[in-house]
Amino acid sequence: VTTRPPADVGMPLAEIDTPALVVDLDAYEQNLDRMAASLAGTPVRLRGHAKTHKSPVVALHQIARGAVGACCQKVSEAEAMVYGGVRNVLVSNELVGARKIARLVALARQADVAVCVDDPGNVRDLDAAARAFGVRLPVLVEIDVGNVRCGVAPGEPAVTLARHVEAQPGLRFAGLQAYYGRAQHINEVDKRRAAIEGCIADVRQTIDLLKRQGLACETVSGAGTGSYRWEAASGVFTEVQAGSYCFMDVEYGLVEGFPREFTQSLFVLATVMSRPAPERAVVDAGLKALSVDKGMPRVHGLPDVEYQRASDEHGILHVGDAGRGLRLGDQVWLVPGHCDPTINLYDWYVAVRGGRVEALWPITARGAVL
Numbered sequence: 168v169t170t171r172p173p174a175d176v177g178m179p180l181a182e183i184d185t186p187a188l189v190v191d192l193d194a195y196e197q198n199l200d201r202m203a204a205s206l207a208g209t210p211v212r213l214r215g216h217a218k219t220h221k222s223p224v225v226a227l228h229q230i231a232r233g234a235v236g237a238c239c240q241k242v243s244e245a246e247a248m249v250y251g252g253v254r255n256v257l258v259s260n261e262l263v264g265a266r267k268i269a270r271l272v273a274l275a276r277q278a279d280v281a282v283c284v285d286d287p288g289n290v291r292d293l294d295a296a297a298r299a300f301g302v303r304l305p306v307l308v309e310i311d312v313g314n315v316r317c318g319v320a321p322g323e324p325a326v327t328l329a330r331h332v333e334a335q336p337g338l339r340f341a342g343l344q345a346y347y348g349r350a351q352h353i354n355e356v357d358k359r360r361a362a363i364e365g366c367i368a369d370v371r372q373t374i375d376l377l378k379r380q381g382l383a384c385e386t387v388s389g390a391g392t393g394s395y396r397w398e399a400a401s402g403v404f405t406e407v408q409a410g411s412y413c414f415m416d417v418e419y420g421l422v423e424g425f426p427r428e429f430t431q432s433l434f435v436l437a438t439v440m441s442r443p444a445p446e447r448a449v450v451d452a453g454l455k456a457l458s459v460d461k462g463m464p465r466v467h468g469l470p471d472v473e474y475q476r477a478s479d480e481h482g483i484l485h486v487g488d489a490g491r492g493l494r495l496g497d498q499v500w501l502v503p504g505h506c507d508p509t510i511n512l513y514d515w516y517v518a519v520r521g522g523r524v525e526a527l528w529p530i531t532a533r534g535a536v537l
């Protein structure tokens with residue numbers, strides 16, 4: 168169930184109802200092309216993360232440019248991708264609980280679906296469900312390469328779990344998942360690189376140990392927007408899972424070095440709804456229209472105007488001297504502080520080019536948290 172879109176195709180920008188999630192199509196396509204170009208001619212494929220975009224439309228654009236499929240964090244996200252036409256999905260996460268596991272293995276009858284594990288009991292549950300549905304499920308062992316989230320330790324613990332996976336008739340050991348998300352936002356490029364080099368060393372050592380046990384790593388998946396080039400050049404990763412690169416946000420805009428090749432393509436379009444004082448304007452996009460977990464949005468193109476605070480339905484702007492012309496009804500373009508949770512607040516992307524609405528894309532995995 169989706170709400171009515173805030174715009175119609177062909178409409179000029181001034182008529183878009185707000186708050187609206189707007190994609191600048193030229194910038195977006197340039198980002199997609201740049202990622203595709205940086206992996207072209209290498210054995211590494213993109214598996215763009217649907218946790219960011221939440222829409223099979225975006226996944227299919229990535230696949231049309233060479234991506235192997237999509238990454239998802241949730242089984243409901245994976246369903247949205249498969250129902251939207253994506254044929255190859257990795258759940259880059261652990262799925263626990265009979266209901267989720269049944270949905271996963273049932274989905275594996277309709278498309279190529281794989282999942283990550285870090286626990287032997289979970290492996291047994293996946294195996295039982297896979298056999299009940301008559302599928303042989305590819306499974307990646309997740310290793311903790313510094314993220315301090317899920318995953319077993321690299322080396323022997325990973326090998327032990329991989330052997331356990333391979334011993335289950337309903338499962339197939341397909342490789343490793345090694346994602347170092349905390350490294351993505353290390354601002355200094357040298358420190359970020361050093362963190363990822365440690366991750367690559369852990370992966371390499373684990374692959375060698377697996378090989379000695381006769382276990383081949385067909386897939387090694389990981390990496391995000393802030394580090395993908397290093398994983399892609401490592402010779403050990405086969406896939407990169409970058410998500411934010413297609414849209415970008417304030418948080419990534421602060422990171423040194425690459426990912427500067429990507430430009431901001433995602434905006435929340437808001438309208439000035441109150442102008443109670445010369446130094447204050449209030450827009451109609453607050454917490455329910457923007458995620459502020461990584462900081463406030465940036466006001467695009469108005470350097471003297473600052474988004475200071477958000478309440479549920481209001482965004483409070485501080486207006487400096489140069490911004491005093493801002494009037495009731497004016498549209499304001501906001502760069503989200505953090506793109507993923509902001510996108511999850513909307514049912515539609517309003518895709519614009521040349522001053523008018525060119526497309527409306529449903530965000531069918533919006534709110535897919537199961």
Ligand SMILES: Cc1ncc(COP(=O)(O)O)c(C=O)c1O
Nearest residue numbers: 216259346391392408409410411
């Ligand atoms: C497992 C995994 N892979 C890939 C990504 C994508 O990262 P980014 O949006 O920084 O490219 C994330 C983001 O949190 C993630 O959790």
